[in-house]
Amino acid sequence: MNEKYDPAAVESAAQAAWRAADAYRVTEDQNKPKFYACSMLPYPSGKLHMGHVRNYTINDMLTRQLRMKGFNVLMPMGWDAFGLPAENAALKNAVPPEKWTRENIAYMKTQMQAMGLAVDWSREVATCDPEYYKWNQWLFLKMLEAGIAERRTQVVNWDPVDMTVLANEQVIDGRGWRSGAVVEKREIPGYYLNIVQYADELLGAVANPEDPNYLAGWPERVRLMQENWIGKSEGVRFAFTHDIQDAAGALIGDGRMYVFTTRADTIMGVTFCAVAPEHPLAAHAAASHPALAAFIAECAQGGTTEAELATQEKKGMATGLFVTHPLTGAQVEVWVGNYVLMSYGDGAVMGVPAHDERDFAFAKKYGIAIKQVVKAGDEVFSLDAWADWYGDKQRAVCVNSGALDGLPYKEAVSKVAELLAARGLGEKKTTWRLRDWGISRQRYWGTPIPIIHCDDCGAVPVPAKDLPVVLPIDCVPDGSGNPLKKRTDFLNVACPCCGKPAQRETDTMDTFVDSSWYFMRYCDAQNSEQMVAGGTDYWMPMDQYIGGIEHAILHLLYARFWTKVMRDLKLVKVNEPFTKLLTQGMVLNHIYSRRTDKGGIEYFWPHEVENVFDAGGKIVGAQLKEAKGDLPAGTAIDYQGVGTMSKSKNNGVDPQDLINQHGADTARLFVMFASPPEQTLEWNDSGVEGAHRFIKRVWGFAAKNEAVLKAATAGDFSQAELRGDARTLRRELHLALRQVSHDYERMQYNTVVSGCMKVLNALEGFKSDGSDGDRAVLCEGVSLLLRMLYPACPHITWSLWSELGFAARQGDLLDAPWPAVDEAALVQDELELVLQVNGKTRGSIKVPAGADKATIEATAAASAEVARFAEGKPPKKIIVVPGRLVNVVV
Ligand SMILES: [Zn+2]
Known part of the structure; x- marks a missing residue:
C-alpha cells in the first residue's frame, strides 16, 4: 500500500467500487429487521452547503452502522424541486425554471456522491417529475371526493402595478418586492385542505403521553412548537345582542354579534368590543362614517400573516354602534381593531382591559374604561400600569361580578356558560389556532391543480385517467403574473362534463404538498400504477427523520396530516409518519467586519484575519493578516461573534473546497467531531486540520504495520496467555468499543469520533514484542478501529480494510459484523x-x-x-x- 495518504485516489476508488457493486440498493427483505433513515429532502438551490453536509453525514453514519448490525437500512434522497426561488432565478437569468432546477440537481447529486453517501439512488425522486406530482393531483381529487379538500375564497396579497398575486415573502414592508407598489388584500377563490378536522388527533400525539401514537422519539421542543401551533382553546362562544339593521332593514347577523373567549370568568369586566375591519358591523358603520371607512381601507393594506399582525401597532376606531351585554344588559361600544382577524372565530372579540394585556394597552390609548373583576390574593390593582397577575387565570377569583363573586377561574367559566345557555346566547366551545391549509398558489412552478373551469358546469375535476396534468416546462416568468395564463395550449381544453370549450385552472399547489409525502414515494419510487404500495407497507413508519428545526412546524404538521389522510383513504397503514426525529443544529462561523470610510460595512473572510484575545482568552477583535486593498496588514477589524454561514457576510465555507483540499472523509469527520448532532457547530479551521491529521495518522499507522497486519489474524490468541501489556491494550480497546457502541445508539457521533481517537492512541502507544499474541492483538485493534471509524469515514476505512486483508478474512466492510465487546478483555488484572x-x-x-x-x-x-x-x-x-x-x- 501507499505510504502516503492520498484522499482523492482513495475516495474515487472506493466510490467506483460501490457504484459497480450497486452497494446501496436495498429491497424489501422480509428476513431482516428494517430501518428507514431519511434526511429532509433538499431544495436544489445550486450547491450543497455545510448544513447539508452535516445532515447527510449524520444520516450516513446511522445507516452504515445499522447495516453492520444486521439491519436492512434504507437511505433515500430526492429533490424539493418546485418553488419560488426557481422562478426568481428564471426571472433574473431568462431561463425556464425547469432548466435551472435540473442543472442544480445534477450538480448537487455529484457533490453528494463525492461525499460518499450510502444513498439508494434507484429511489431518487424530484418533485417536479410528472411521475411524482401526478399523485399530488390524484390524491387532491380523492380529497375533493372525500370532502377533505374544498373550494373557498381566500385573502391574497395583490400587487396592483404588476397585476399579480404575491407570496408573503414577496411583500416587503407592505409593498411589492418588484414594483414597490402598496400591496392590497384581495379575496379570490382557492382550494383548502381541512386540516382542522384532524386537529385533535394531530394534537394528541404531541401533547398527550397517554396517546397511543405519542411521539416520544421527537424532541420535546418540537412537540411543544406543534402543540402551540395547533393551539387548542377551550372557552365560551356567546352573543352580544343588538338591533342594528342593514340598508334593507334586516338585522345584521340576526341581531347577534358573536365572540369567543377563553376568559369568560372576566365577562363582567367588558368595557368595549372590537371587530375585524371586514366584519359586517364595521362595513355598516363605515357607510356613514368617512373616517372609519378610511381606517378600514388602511387596515386592508397590512400584511396577511399572523406574524405581521402580531407585530404591527394595535390601532382602532370607534364605530358609534352599541351592542348589549348578555348578562348585565349594559350598552357596550363596538370598535374596529386592526388586530382582530375575520378568519379567526367570528371576527369579533370582547374587550376586558383589566385582565388582557392587549386590551389594557388599547383602553389606555383610547381612553376606554378599565374595570377590575378578578383578584389574586392580596395583590393591588392599579390603572397606572399592566401587571402580570392581572391576566393570571390560575390565581384568579371573581370580584365585582355579582353572582360570580368568589368563584375561581374554572368554576366561573362554567357558571357563565350556564347563565348564557339559560338565555340561549352562548355555550362552551373548543377552538383551534390551526387554520385550514390553503394550497392554491397563483404561481407557475408547481403542481397544476387538476381542475377545469367550464361556464356551464363550474369547477370540474380532471378525470383520473387524464392525469397527470403536465406543467409546460418551457415557460419563463417575466414578473407579470402567472405565465400559464398566456399558454393557450395548456389553458384551453374541452370540459370533461359537457365537452364545450373550457379552461384549465392555472393555480398550482403549495410546495408543502410536494414535501408532505415524498418519503412514502421513496418506498415505491418506480411504481407507475399506484401512489404507494407494498414498499410503503414495509418501510413505514420512518424510523429516523433528520432535518432542521426550521421545519418543526409547517412541514412536519402537513406531513403528519397528509399521512393521516392517506391512512383514511386506505393507502397506508400508519398513523404517524416519523417515529424518531433529530433536528440537527446549525453550522455557524465567525463574522468579521469593518466600517468603511463611507459608513458602509465591509466583511472579511475568517482566513484573512487573526483574532485578538483578552486576558481571559475571549476574542475581542481581530486584525488583518496581510494588506488588503488600501488597508495595511494589522488593520483593526471588528469581531461580530458567530452567525449562520452566509455569502453576504463572507463567512461561508464551500463543502466542495473542503473536499477538494482534504477529501470527503475529513469533511465528514470534522462535522461529526466538532459538536453533538443536535447542537450548533462553530466552524474552526484548526479543527478541520486536526481531523485531517487524525485520518493521516490512521493511514500512517496501517502503512507502518502493513506486514504484521496482513500476516496476523484478529482473534487468533488466547486471552489467558497474553502478556500484561497486550492485556492492557485489549482492555482499552474493548472499553472504547463499549463506549462507542453506546454512543452510536444515542447518535452522539462526536464522542464516537473521540472514542476512535482513543483507540488510535492506544494502538500507537503499544510496544509490540513481535510475539504471535502481540501481533494478533494489534491486528484485532486495527480491525476494531476500522469498523468503529467506518461510518464516519467510509472511504479510508474501506480502503484499508481491503488492503490489509480484513475483507478477505471477514468480508466486505459494508456488511462486516459490528464488533461485540469481549467481556473477558475488560477484566482487570x-x-x-x-x-x-x-x-x-x-x-x-x-x-x-x-x-x-x-x-x-x-x-x-x-x-x-x-x-x-x-x-x-x-x-x-x-x-x-x-x-x-x-x-x-x-
Ligand atoms: Zn361543462
Missing part, C-alpha cells in the same frame, strides 16, 4: 486504589484484582507514603473501602 494517610489522599497503590483485605492492608502498610508519615511506627488502624480506597491511620 490489577486494581488501583486511592491511598490516604490520616484521611488525606497521598497517592495510590496497585493490588492484584480480587486481592483480599489482608493483602491490601499489607500493600498499603508497605508503601513509601505510609513509611514517610509513620516514621517507623506500625499503623494504628487501616480502613479499606473495597474497590476504591485504603486509609492508613498512623
